[in-house]
Amino acid sequence: MDYSQKISERQWNQPDKGELESRREETYIDDIIQKDHLQRKLLENLDGIRTVFDGGAGSGRFSILLARQGCHVTHFDISQPMIDKARELAEQAGVLDRITFVKGALEDLSAFPDRAFDLVISFDAPVSYTYPNQNRVIAELVRIARKRIMLSVSSRLGSLPYLANPIQKNQFILDEDADDPFVRWCVAGRERMVEGFSFDVRRAEKLLADGLMGGEAEIAEYERGGVPWCITYTFLPDELAGLLTELGVRDVRLSGPGAYGRTLPREILLKIMRDPGQKRDFLDFCYRFDANPYVCGLGKDNLLAVGEIP
Numbered sequence: 001m002d003y004s005q006k007i008s009e010r011q012w013n014q015p016d017k018g019e020l021e022s023r024r025e026e027t028y029i030d031d032i033i034q035k036d037h038l039q040r041k042l043l044e045n046l047d048g049i050r051t052v053f054d055g056g057a058g059s060g061r062f063s064i065l066l067a068r069q070g071c072h073v074t075h076f077d078i079s080q081p082m083i084d085k086a087r088e089l090a091e092q093a094g095v096l097d098r099i100t101f102v103k104g105a106l107e108d109l110s111a112f113p114d115r116a117f118d119l120v121i122s123f124d125a126p127v128s129y130t131y132p133n134q135n136r137v138i139a140e141l142v143r144i145a146r147k148r149i150m151l152s153v154s155s156r157l158g159s160l161p162y163l164a165n166p167i168q169k170n171q172f173i174l175d176e177d178a179d180d181p182f183v184r185w186c187v188a189g190r191e192r193m194v195e196g197f198s199f200d201v202r203r204a205e206k207l208l209a210d211g212l213m214g215g216e217a218e219i220a221e222y223e224r225g226g227v228p229w230c231i232t233y234t235f236l237p238d239e240l241a242g243l244l245t246e247l248g249v250r251d252v253r254l255s256g257p258g259a260y261g262r263t264l265p266r267e268i269l270l271k272i273m274r275d276p277g278q279k280r281d282f283l284d285f286c287y288r289f290d291a292n293p294y295v296c297g298l299g300k301d302n303l304l305a306v307g308e309i310p
């Protein structure tokens, strides 16, 4: 088993992961914008879709939405806490009978026959955590799709600005007093991160060239028994579109959820989020702006591709 898979297993199987993931939109504005975009895109692309495979489905943000639309969903994830949380939420939503939960790694989809699902989705970067197998995993996801595939992966151009802005996530915190551990870390470390910051052009050039976030240091931490963040492969827009096209996917459309929101300071984002009318208009506009392929590299840190299987 590759280190990426072992690290992912440990990272995502932490007991509180399902609970924290299920509360992301209560905590972060960029997550609200991204989820809104993915959800709209999904709802626009359900014509003729009855069966769905959701790879790295997490706490069920999209599998439950799809089940509510009448689809039969295979909710596939490497993490038991995620699956447990999703099952609890699916039960509350009354859609347990339309979701099959499967614990497994995207690196092995051999249990699923060719063209087994009308729609295959994998949202918010599960594919990026399968390095160095990400291209093979995408090929497998395409293999099991009958009509359509929708993938959101880590974006290289979207990730690079984090290297020049260690406090970028602070921009998106909804409530600075929230008890989410990452919010606490961002708020407590803000001054220290600014003071200790210097732009490291070699790090930026390395990420631009090889697309990899993490590596030896994460492996060493894992071996010490720690819980490092996943080794993450970030894609360039043309690379993702080219890969899907080579696999026979047609009409590939790219978008960058979060690109417009990224241009605004926290004070303004908060004003918009606290006014329901402005929030609705803003999310409508973000959706249109972020779906323009010319901004697709600059989304939150995800890049979305939708394509048709001939």
Ligand SMILES: C[S@@+](CC[C@H](N)C(=O)[O-])C[C@H]1O[C@@H](n2cnc3c(N)ncnc32)[C@H](O)[C@@H]1O
Pocket: 005, 008, 012, 055, 056, 057, 058, 059, 060, 061, 062, 076, 077, 078, 079, 082, 104, 105, 106, 107, 122, 123, 124, 125, 126, 129, 130
């Ligand atoms: C950021 S969450 C996204 C969850 C969900 N797709 C969503 O958008 O709400 C990433 C998910 O990918 C899962 N994951 C990570 N690596 C995986 C792998 N190799 N195979 C299957 N699932 C994986 C994690 O357990 C986690 O639930």
